[in-house]
Amino acid sequence: MTPGLNLDPVVRHLYVHVPFCPSICPYCDFHVLTRRAGVVEQYLAKLAEEAAQLADAYDVDLDTVYVGGGTPSFLRDAEITELARTVQRHLGWGRLENTLEINPGTVSASRATLWHDLGFDRASVGVQSLDDATLKFLGRTHDSEQARKAIETLLSRDFRVSGDLITAVPGQPLDADIHGLVSLGVGHVSAYTLTIEPGTEFARRGVTVHEDDERAGFERTEELLTSHSFTRYEISNYALPGQDSRHNLAYWQGRTYLGLGPGAAGHYPADREGILTVRRTNPHLHDWLAGERGEAVPVDATEYVTDALFMGLRLRSGIDLADLSRRSGVNVLERYGAVIARNVKRGLLVLDGLNLRATPGGWWVLNRVVTEFMEAE
Structure with a gap:
């Protein structure tokens, strides 16, 4: 067998990173920052430049686009419009699915209509909990009522809606959180255990998550969601029929994808003999704006297999x-x-x-x- 002979040379998936957030949650270790005067404008200009470079370098025919962050819905209406138009002009748009990550506090009926008119058809909503005390502990800027209204509004605008949920939070009423999400009508739930990463505010405070609580949340989440006809199709993801995240499935199935924006990761086709693919993570905003590129990591056949095993075994x-x-x-x-x-x-x-x-x-x-x-x- 020839390594890479059966890899699709066409890139069918795109991840766009928006690093801006209204505030930094105490558990977050992603590349995020609050906005400053002029920086979003610089970001959008550089994004267009990088999108054009990717279009020139790769054969692109997109099935999915995922705009994540950060808080993409924190962008002003003119800014998210410019971002979507930039992607569409240079790289096209996903024929199967186009996801926007959304903070509940940024949703209004008019904004949901705009996002849908721009071509987004799936919303990944950072609910995290429907309990106000838990949201306060997590440092979230929205409350439970805003989360409920956001989901109802997005569903009324014909979005497929996924709700993010954090489990194993001290004092969290997990059963009520899950029942609440289901009753609101979401078709997909991403449930992640609270993880304390080095350098985060929670780490500095000495917050801990006990393994027994982690496992209990892991098991209870599956028990409740499967009782409501959700299928656990991946370790942390549950969906009603036809509601799987097609973009994230590309990651778990070892497909190639473009990474656009500061801190964005990409998995690219290779052009060197003996190398199947190349993984690259863009530098953070300041260096990215200065034109620096992340280190390219070549993936040979053996590494490709172990990567594929790690990701693929996450799938049911x-x-x-x-x-x-x-x-x-x-x-x-x-x-x-x-x-x-x-x-x-x-x-x-x-x-x-x-x-x-x-x-x-x-x-x-x-x-x-x-x-x-x-x-x-």
Whole structure:
């Protein structure tokens, strides 16, 4: 098999990073900053320049666009309009799905109409909780009533709506949060455990998350959402039929995608023999505005396989090892057969023909399982 022979040379997915937020949440370690005079204008001008460069460098035919942050909906109406028009002019627009990340406090009926008219059809709403005390602890700038009204407004404007939820927060009424999201009519829920990252405000305060609370939230979220007909199609993501995030599926399935904007990550087709793809993360805003580019990390066949295993085993559907072998040029079952067999015996993986997937117990220790694949290279 020839490495990369069956990789799609056309890039079908685009991530756009908007780094601006109204305030910085105490748990956040993403590249975000509050806006300053003139900086958004500089950002938009540079974004157009980079979009043109990407269009010249790659064969682009987009299925999905995801505008994330930061808080993209924090951009003023003229600014988000300019961003959308820039992307559409240089790179096109997703034929299957176009997502905008939204803070509930930025939603109004007129703004939702504008976003939809610009071509966004899916809204990822940073609800995090529907409990005011929990929202205050998390440093969120919206309250529960704003979150409810935001979802209702977006649904009334024909958006597919996903609600983000943080679990394992001290004192959080998790059951009420989940029942509240479901009753509002969202078709998708992304549920992430509160993680204390070094350098964040929570880390400086000494906030901790106990593993028992993490696991309890992990399990209770699945129990409640599946009882409401949601399918857990990925470790942290649940959807009603037809509501899966098509953009995020591209990440989990090892597809290539463009990264546009400061701090944006991309997974690009390669043009060097022996290299399948290239991963690059753009520098933060100041260096990005100055024209610096992030370090390019070449991905060879072996790295491509271990990356694909790590991402693909997050999916309930797992990985088609025959397809992965065709894409990478590596006989995956032959090279990693011992690791697979060992973890099947432990009850952490299931091998059904050439489909490999993680069990619920395997999901809980997935980093450890994938480390075994990496050590077997």
